[in-house]
Amino acid sequence: MGIMGYLRDRMGTILAVFIGFALLAFVAGEVIKSGSSIFRDSSSEIGEVNGSTISYKEFSERLDLSTRQFQQQSGQAISPQITTYLQESTWGQFLTDKLLSKEVEKLGITVGDAERQNMISGTTPDQQIMRQFTDQQTGQFSRERLNQFLTYIQSPQADTAQLKQWGTFLTELIKDKKRQKYMALVSNGLYVNSLDAQDDYNGKNKLANFKYTVLDYASIPDNKVTLTDDDYSAYYNDHKPEFKNKQELRSFDYVSFNAAPSKEDTLAIKTQADKLAADFKASTNDSLFVQINSVNKAPLIFQKKGQLDPKLDSVMFSAEKGFVYGPYLSNGFYKISKLLAVKVGPDSVQARHILIDPSKEGGLDKALAKADSLKKLLAGGKTFAELAKDFSTDRSSGEKGGDLGTFGRNTMIPAFDDAVFDGKAGEIKVLTTQFGVHLIEIQKQIGASKVVKIATVDKQLEPSQKTQNEVYNKSQAFLGGLTKDNFAEQAKKAGLTVKKAEDITGTSASLPGLDNARAFVKWAFKAEKGDFSEEVFPIGDQYVVGSLTEIKPVGYLSLDAVKKQIEPAVRNIVKGKMLAEKLAAATSGANNIDQVATKAGSKVVPVQNIVLANPVIPGSGPEYKLIGTIFGSKPNVLSKPVAGTAGVYVFTLESFINPATLTNAVREKQTLGQTLTQRADGQVLDALKDKANVKDNRAKFL
Incomplete structure (x- = not known):
């Protein structure tokens, strides 16, 4: 195979796959812009991480790369939901890159010249190098291909663009190696001792048998509970870390006018x-x-x-x-x-081809003449595989002797499909398509089914201009009657349902019931609380008018901002105090759990074989505080009331069943250590992100 052909086929893949790997390797679980040109002012900053800026241009370029990769790998159209996902993913890549690069620099982690050379051409090259220089027929790393490539890239004949791409590839390779070293430092600092192993073993295997009685929070009607400011404040202060907002969120009400066809x-x-x-x-x-x-x-x-x-x-x-x-x-x-x-x-066909590029042969006539010449060589005894390796410009199949594998109908372009599915096994055909001239061998045809060719014409069902004008005029009339505080009142008068979009991010491209709502969201992130939209937004077959109801800035949210959110939990705490008093009174003077239940008007439930590692009450759900308290108790002692998730409990521990003695903690330590190591990367990044000073300006651009 010629080195230029190899470079054309593989360089884009090398870079795309590696860059994707290098950027995503440390992102757990994590594209596309909304239509406008990506090339704006290159000095514009879409974000900043600990003082290191991210320009809109570099963000857009990486977003485009992610877009192409997604489309190539999935073949899916880019929906608004995929748009949002890929924008978030690309942003996550930048955060990871900036945060880890800063830590690597701070610790002075380097990759030496000898190590760098070994990564590229040493006894065991980096996995990314080996993966890209793998022989497709054997599935093994090809040292010959790698050496051939390295010789070319260092020669005067090397293409300038390819040299630049190779330099970018190596830069990312070294950066990734440094990140690996950083993560290795963290992972190697994790240690599991014998006591850790013993605790983990007991948590998974020690059994508890107990009886409990419970008074559910639901047993007290909500309207019988009065919540005070102190109740809210106490809960807020105890749970404040849960209310840290990592990005600005906005909520708004909106009404929509249906402009669907009448x-x-x-x-x-x-x-x-x-x-x-x-x-x-x-x-x-x-x-x-x-x-x-x-x-x-x-x-x-x-x-x-x-x-x-x-x-x-x-x-x-x-x-x-x-x-x-x-x-x-x-x-x-x-x-x-x-x-x-x-x-x-046939249902499927096995075929191979040799592709001839007319532009390299001096025109279509010469390409067809070359195909005829190759056909004669086949008749003279040359093998198809041999000719494909030497002459096919489709290098991916040419390296496999022109083999296209076995494929079903409509896998290829229509002209190619017709040639191989209408021909006969063993037939050699010459075909011209938009890709060039093909010399095709039909090797095998498999199965047989009835097939039909259908032509379809369509007429879109869409609203007339009259319908659109009528609905638009209604929406404008509604808009004209709005003031800063009468949105709900006007909607009620107009017989419109007010819909809510809560905690929307600045990059959202869709809303509940509304796709392609990017322009509407951009308005919301420029508005002030209480503002209504000064224009009607056409979204699909709807005309939409909105009113901004809440802004949640980055940082700790105020009590007022989360008051509605925490109300159910606060109410349960107050109910819990009321129920605990009732159970405490029932426990007073009682000798056993049955007497407590009788006094409280509840029932006793026996539970067998519960482990600390899975604190779930059968038929109910997780009860972490209750099960934790049980495993810290002594048998045959009536407990004090315990406020759990579903209600307030009183229990009696009947017995523990201890597991067999852990004689060799090595395996347990290894298992626990592996779990810690697997979680380390994600937790390190979470910690770095939590401490980072991040400015996110995406809502202005996307």
Whole structure:
């Protein structure tokens, strides 16, 4: 294989895969911009981490790389939800990069020249190097390919752009190595001793048998409980770390005016679709008819049962050529489908090809002549695999002797599909497509099924201009009657339901019930609390007007900001005090749990074989405080009231069943150590992020 061809095929993959790995390796579980050009002022700062700025340009470039990777790997369209996910992911990559680079620099972690050389071309190169220079046929690292590449990249013939890419690759490789060393320092500092192992072993294996009685919080009606400012303050102060806001959040109310097609609109479009169906039935050039009349111009390909729209699947395989079905409604379109052809063909094909690039051969005629020459060489005894390795410009398949594997119908482009599925096993064909000239060998055809070729034209079901104007005028009239504090009142007068969007981030692209709501969210992050939108936002088939109700800044949220959120928990604490008094009175003078239950009007529940590591009450749920208290108790002693998750408990521990003695703690220590190590990377990053001074300006740009 020529080194230039290898570079063309692999360099992009090398960089894309490595950069993705290097940036994501330390992000647990973690793209796309919303339509506008990414090239704004390169000095604009989209964020800052501990004084180190992130420019909008570099963020956008990495976002684009993530976008391409996602699309290549998933083949999915970029929805608003994926947009938000990928923006968050890219932002997380920058945070990780900045935070770890700072720690690495602070500790003076380096990669020496000898270590660097060993990572690239030593006895055991870095895994990223080995992965990219793997022989596809053997699955093994190819030292020969690596040396060939290194010789080329250091030669005067090396392409400038490729040299730059290689330099970027090595820079990321070294940065990643430093990060690995940093994480190794943390992991190697973790130590599990024998007492830790014994505690963990007991937590998983020591059994507790007990009886309890409980008074549920739900037994006291909410309206019987009065909450004071002191109740709220006490809970807030005890749980303050839970109220640290890592990014600004905003909440707003909104109303929407439905501009979906009216009955009249639907009828008018249906009439148009009926006429289109009659014209389609009479058409003698179906391909041209689809191109002229269809909104979505699907390729005309053969499909087997199960691949069509369910409505078509039930009729087309028993119909005759020329049959027209519809109009039928599907995904917001009236559609008309025509059966163009029916035949029996293979389910899958095994084939190989040699691709010839006309631009390198001096034109299409010369490329076709070369294909004929290769075909003659095959007839003269040359093997297809041998010729593919030497002449195919599709290097990924050429290295495998042109092998394309076994593939189903519609895997390839339509022209290629037709050539291999309509031919016969053993046949050699010459085919011209947009990719060049193919010399194809059909090696094997597998299975046989009835297939149909369907042409479909569609007419979108959309509101008329009259409908849109009427609804828009209603929304404008509503907007005109708004003041700073009458949003809910005006909505009620207009018979509109006020919807809520709570704790929305500045980069959100969708809201509950509203996709593609980016412009609306951007307004909310420029507004002040109490403001209403000064314009109507068209979102899908809705016209939306909003009112900003709350701003939660970065940092510790105030008690007022979380008061509604914590109210249920505060109420349960107050109820807990009331129930604890009742159980304390029932416990007074009682000799056993049965007497307590009788006095309290509750029942006794026996529980067997509970372990500390899984503190769940059967039939109820997790009760951490209760189970923890039980494992710290003595048998046959009536407990004091314990406020748990579901209610207030009184219990009697009947017995512990101790596990077999842990004679060798080595395995237990190893298991516990591995768990700590696996959690270390994520927890280190969480700690660094928690301490970092981060400025997030994404809401201004995205």
